[in-house]
Amino acid sequence: MRDVNRREFLTGGAAFLSLAAEAELLAGPIPAGMAEAAKADLVAPDIYFHEGRLADNADAVCNNGWIVFEDYVLVIDANFPAGARLIISKIRALTDKPIRFAFDTHHHGDHAYGNQVYVENGAVPIAHTGVIEEMKRYETGYYGNQPGAWEAATKGRADLKTTKLKPPSVLFSKDLFFDDGRHRVELMHLGVAHTHGDALAWLPKERILFAGDVCVNGPYNYVGDGDVGEWVATLEAARKLGAQIVCTGHGPRSVGTVLDDQQAFFKALREQVGALMAKRPPEEAKAQIESIRATLKGNAQIARYVGERGTGWDPLPAQAAKVYEELTGQKLAALMPEPQLARHAHARSHGLASA
């Protein structure tokens, strides 16, 4: 397929495309090796996973999935615009079936800011209704007159300057099924977790779960927009699905036990903050964070979720501050420069630079 130029490639299969979409796809040849690269993402027949990279200069930041149905392709997470273009190129190198749907697992920029690119390529962004509620809360530039998350993220990513925010327009309140007899994908909201609008994609036939940021595989838990206590319960519901393969929102593809590990991390974090911080006033509580880090790092099951101090990539103080606030009702972050820095660093890569 890589020897075929885009116009030949699109002939016959592209009647559904708008002129603008065709122009975008015709912008250049499909990069050499794209079909081979896309094949490397194969998880099961017709089911693909691409691992993103959590960095400001990465094209695809969050992880992506896509499922090739008989008549169309469903993409899991829109990614940032540059990531959307990369994933569309990969899909185009594999199949000429139309990309009909882009499912945003939640409202964060690294999962949803590529929506407009998908729209221009003939797809409709889909999400749980909570994604719109979250966007109304944070996207004050789109919904009002105050610069919001999108405007802040634009400062750090050039690809955002070439497009615009496009909230999902097909919404579900609990679940939504795609089933053509061969493949079945169940989009489902299992409760509050990483945000108030998370949904997962469950493939019961293959026992594959695309978890979005409800479950990550590494020190990538941003907790500022969700609820860690409810997150533990939502992970319990996800565990009950019985997934064999889990494609997390960030970090390498994994297996069912990654849900156990993610849940164990939050349980241990809550136990530690409850035991060492919750009975202390904020300034004293803050001094306990390094001993909590040492305890969590000492637990092999969850050590990979714990950030490294002083690396510029340390979500632990912000995570501890969030749990402290959940347990005591008192804010810790305002007193601490470190968690704000961590929150900022992580938030920036999530398209939340104003955080």
Ligand SMILES: [Zn+2]
């Ligand atoms: Zn993310």
Ligand SMILES: [Zn+2]
């Ligand atoms: Zn996120």
